[in-house]
Amino acid sequence: MRSLNAMELLTVWEQGLSQPLLQRALILLAVALPESEPEELTGMSIGRRDRHLLRLRERLFGPQLVNTSVCPVCSERIEWVNQVSDLLIPQDLYQASANRFTIDVDEYKLCVRLPNSLDIAAVIGNPDTESAQRQLLTRCVLNVERSGECLTVERLPDPIIDVVIQQIELLDPQAEIRIDLKCPACAHRWDALFDIAGLLWSELNDWAEHMLQTVHRLASGYGWSERDILELSPVRRQLYLGMLGT
Numbered sequence: 001m002r003s004l005n006a007m008e009l010l011t012v013w014e015q016g017l018s019q020p021l022l023q024r025a026l027i028l029l030a031v032a033l034p035e036s037e038p039e040e041l042t043g044m045s046i047g048r049r050d051r052h053l054l055r056l057r058e059r060l061f062g063p064q065l066v067n068t069s070v071c072p073v074c075s076e077r078i079e080w081v082n083q084v085s086d087l088l089i090p091q092d093l094y095q096a097s098a099n100r101f102t103i104d105v106d107e108y109k110l111c112v113r114l115p116n117s118l119d120i121a122a123v124i125g126n127p128d129t130e131s132a133q134r135q136l137l138t139r140c141v142l143n144v145e146r147s148g149e150c151l152t153v154e155r156l157p158d159p160i161i162d163v164v165i166q167q168i169e170l171l172d173p174q175a176e177i178r179i180d181l182k183c184p185a186c187a188h189r190w191d192a193l194f195d196i197a198g199l200l201w202s203e204l205n206d207w208a209e210h211m212l213q214t215v216h217r218l219a220s221g222y223g224w225s226e227r228d229i230l231e232l233s234p235v236r237r238q239l240y241l242g243m244l245g246t
């Protein structure tokens, strides 16, 4: 994967500006995997997608992640630091798993695929967790049979649903990363869901805003074009900014 220059990165940011977060995740994924077809990216499981986004994050902004959370009890804002490598599930857990799997339990036989970005986009507006989960499974359970008779997902009993969910979590462990946090103010402990797509987009947004301000100052000070400024190395941009005294 070659590295992106400042102009290309600004273009990526601009493409995602008016898009919802899931679309932004796919735009970033296309940066990570420029050779892949769009259907391959949209069909990729959430965990596999997030592995690529974590590696992209490391390439663009380095291996250390600084994140913030708000204590659900006392609202204290806490900052926590992780290395990208700490959050990557070991590769060997992914080697064997395919996008589709079968479940054969009691008299039920199911064919299921792992949830992808389009599945999450379809259910994310549903405020009811249980109904959203059923909606997700309706999309991801491709076939159900009981003793040779075809069934709909709606007719699956809860214990079978639980087996499906457990199997999805087992085969796509990178899809849900939780960070164990402790509030320094009230000692409350909780686990926060880590969202690499949201974090990476927010970092890209901060970087882009800062870069545009830099372009504005250098263009105002020296009369250079945007392209000239973006083609400078980060060190030179910084030095010229310093000489302007801004």
Ligand SMILES: [Zn+2]
Pocket (backbone or CB within 6 Å): 071, 072, 073, 074, 075, 076, 183, 184, 185, 186, 187, 188
């Ligand atoms: Zn607290």
